[in-house]
Amino acid sequence: MKTKKIIFIFIGLMLYYNSLFAVSGNTKEPQYFFVGTYTDGRSEGIYSFSLDPFTGKMNNWGLAAKSDNASFLAFSSNRKFLLAVNETNEEHNHNMGYIESFLVNEKEHQLKLVNKVPSGGANPCYVSANQSGYVLAANYTGGNVALFRLDDAGKLGGFVDLQQHFGHGPNKERQMEPHVHSAFFEPFTNRVFVSDLGTDQVSVYLLNDASSKLVNAPFPVINIAPGSGPRHLAFHPKIKIVYVINELSNDISVVSLEKDGSFGNLQTISTLPAGNDKPSYCADIHITKDGRFLYASNRGFNSIAIFSVDPVSGRIKLIGQESTRGNFPRNFTLSPNEDFLLVANQNSQDIVSFRRDEKTGKLQFADKINAFKPVCLLFCGDGAK
Numbered sequence: 001m002k003t004k005k006i007i008f009i010f011i012g013l014m015l016y017y018n019s020l021f022a023v024s025g026n027t028k029e030p031q032y033f034f035v036g037t038y039t040d041g042r043s044e045g046i047y048s049f050s051l052d053p054f055t056g057k058m059n060n061w062g063l064a065a066k067s068d069n070a071s072f073l074a075f076s077s078n079r080k081f082l083l084a085v086n087e088t089n090e091e092h093n094h095n096m097g098y099i100e101s102f103l104v105n106e107k108e109h110q111l112k113l114v115n116k117v118p119s120g121g122a123n124p125c126y127v128s129a130n131q132s133g134y135v136l137a138a139n140y141t142g143g144n145v146a147l148f149r150l151d152d153a154g155k156l157g158g159f160v161d162l163q164q165h166f167g168h169g170p171n172k173e174r175q176m177e178p179h180v181h182s183a184f185f186e187p188f189t190n191r192v193f194v195s196d197l198g199t200d201q202v203s204v205y206l207l208n209d210a211s212s213k214l215v216n217a218p219f220p221v222i223n224i225a226p227g228s229g230p231r232h233l234a235f236h237p238k239i240k241i242v243y244v245i246n247e248l249s250n251d252i253s254v255v256s257l258e259k260d261g262s263f264g265n266l267q268t269i270s271t272l273p274a275g276n277d278k279p280s281y282c283a284d285i286h287i288t289k290d291g292r293f294l295y296a297s298n299r300g301f302n303s304i305a306i307f308s309v310d311p312v313s314g315r316i317k318l319i320g321q322e323s324t325r326g327n328f329p330r331n332f333t334l335s336p337n338e339d340f341l342l343v344a345n346q347n348s349q350d351i352v353s354f355r356r357d358e359k360t361g362k363l364q365f366a367d368k369i370n371a372f373k374p375v376c377l378l379f380c381g382d383g384a385k
Contacts, residue, residue, distance in 0.1 A: 028054070031335055032061075032109050035344070035351065036070040036084060036376035043372030046070050046084060046102075048109040049351070056340050056353040056366025065102055065111035072124075072331075073378040077131045080104060081154035082111055082378070089122035089141055097124040099137050099148065101156045106380070114154040120146030120162045126182040126232075134207065136183035136192065143178030145194045147207075147214055160212040167199040170227045171248055175200070181231045181247075191217055195230040197247055202230055202255075219262045224253055232284055238291045241314035245271070245285040245296055252285065252296060252307075254315060267315050271296045271305040284331045288338055293361035295341065297329040304332065304343060304354075306361050322363040326350045330374070336381035340366065344374035351377070 030050035037043040045067035050059045069087040076083065086098040097119040102111035121142015129135045135148040135156065143166075146159040169175030179198035185207075186193060192205040192214060202222040205214040222244070224230045229248030236242070240257035250272050256264035271282055280300030287294045287309070294307040294316050302324050307316040326345025333342050334356070341354045341363055351371050354363035 030059070031379060031381055033333070033342070033377055033379040034064060034073055034082065034111075035371055035374050036067075036073045036378070037371070038071060038087075038346070038373040038375055039067070039069050041373055046073070046082075046111060047371065049369070049371075050109075051335060051340060051342065051353060053335070053337070053339065056355055058342075058351060058353055058367050058369040060369060060371070061109055064109065065113065067100060068098075070100075071375045072126050073376045074127045074129055075104075075378065076129050076133075076150055076154065079380070081114065081150065083127045083129060083135060083150075083156075085119065085124040085127050085137065086116075087123050087125055087140075095122050095142075096120075097122055097139060097142075099124065099127060099135070099156060101150065101154050103154055104380070109380070115156055117148070117156045117158055120144060120159045121180075128182075128184055130185040130207075132209065134185070134212075136185065136194075138180040138183045138194065140179050140181060140197075143180055143196075143198065145180050145183045145192075145203075145205075145214070147212065149212065161214050163194075163203075163205065163214050165194075165196050165199060165203065167201075169198060169200045169229070171229070174198070174229060174248060175227070182233065184233060184235070187235055193222075193233060193242065195233060195244065197229040197231055200224045200226055200228050200230065202233065202244060217261060219260075222255055222263045225249065225268065228253070231282060234285045234287045234294070236287060236291050236309070236314055237289055238311075239314050241266075243285055243287065243294060243316070245282045247282045250280055250282050250298065252282075252294075252316065256314070266313070269307075269316060269318065271298055271318075272301055273318075273321055276301060283329065286332065286334060288334065288358075288361075295332065295334075297324070297332050297343065299328045299330065299346075302327060302329060302345075304329070304341065304363060306363065308361060320362055322354065325352050325365065325368060331376045333377040333379060336379055342377050344371070344377050346373055346375050349373055 121139025123141040126138035165178035228246035254267035326348035328347035
């Protein structure tokens with residue numbers, strides 16, 4: 001009897017470990033991501049990297065495509081095409097930047113240029129796309145937002161609409177004119193949210209599909225505190241809340257999206273620890289798919305601020321700071337399954353990966369790899385940020 005029992009236990013253990021190995025084998029493939037860079041140094045454009053989904057180790061697979069100052073990247077809705085800004089203002093003697101479209105080679109993890117069009121203004125710094133083939137470009141120095149169409153072959157047409165912003169803020173060094181820093185399609189609506197660092201406003205438009213134009217929404221503006229400098233934002237995945245990260249004031253504005261289309265200012269909370277006196281500037285913001293944790297990057301203090309999110313009110317609470325182990329963290333992203341958070345440290349020229357605890361939201365260092373002036377990270381897999 002003892003011998004049979006031992007045999008059954010042994011068989012059971014073998015079956016368990018075999019099944020465990022089989023499950024692991026299905027998810028063992030590296031997760032690839034593209035890295036947009038500034039090309040005023042050794043960089044030539046957009047690079048291909050991979051992340052080991054178990055260890056968090058990263059590999060550099062080299063140049064994916066040449067591109068001039070590809071400081072922000074986004075996928076088309078079908079993920080067949082990658083869009084990149086050329087954050088420039090002097091190409092071909094025009095006071096203009098450009099938007100590029102690339103065909104994605106999934107097997108080679110390379111990019112092939114489809115076409116390139118003027119962005120509608122100088123120094124574009126953000127690009128996004130929706131399910132209907134519309135593309136938004138935020139022109140920082142141009143102070144405007146441009147609307148494009150992307151066809152089925154991945155070709156961008158010239159901009160079909162251009163909304164110029166006007167005004168200024170109290171910061172005489174940074175807010176003497178409009179500086180459009182990002183443009184987002186609100187999920188499941190026809191609203192567009194445009195953050196303007198120069199005017200301390202988030203402009204809200206309606207996308208008219210019949211005319212391919214942006215028109216003012218009934219409530220066209222979210223006013224942020226003077227001198228704040230709104231930069232990026234993140235929509236809560238489950239409740240009607242938007243989080244606006246403010247570069248100049250180093251805080252986050254929590255805004256409710258009311259049923260009548262209006263907005264409520266629920267909360268403003270710092271991204272820095274109490275007593276910090278080191279110059280710092282907020283950059284990026286992301287929320288997890290379950291809506292439980294919010295992350296923000298601090299350039300200067302060089303950290304990822306970690307917030308817990310109240311599931312009912314959407315209010316947030318600062319629960320930790322994780323050093324980015326590098327200088328001037330720009331964009332960061334969550335891996336497709338959100339097991340890892342990756343940070344692009346622009347000035348120290350490296351990318352750092354952190355393992356993320358889904359229960360506590362806390363981060364643990366996993367790996368660090370050199371990269372030429374990285375400023376944007378974009379995962380290829382489903383669910384990438």
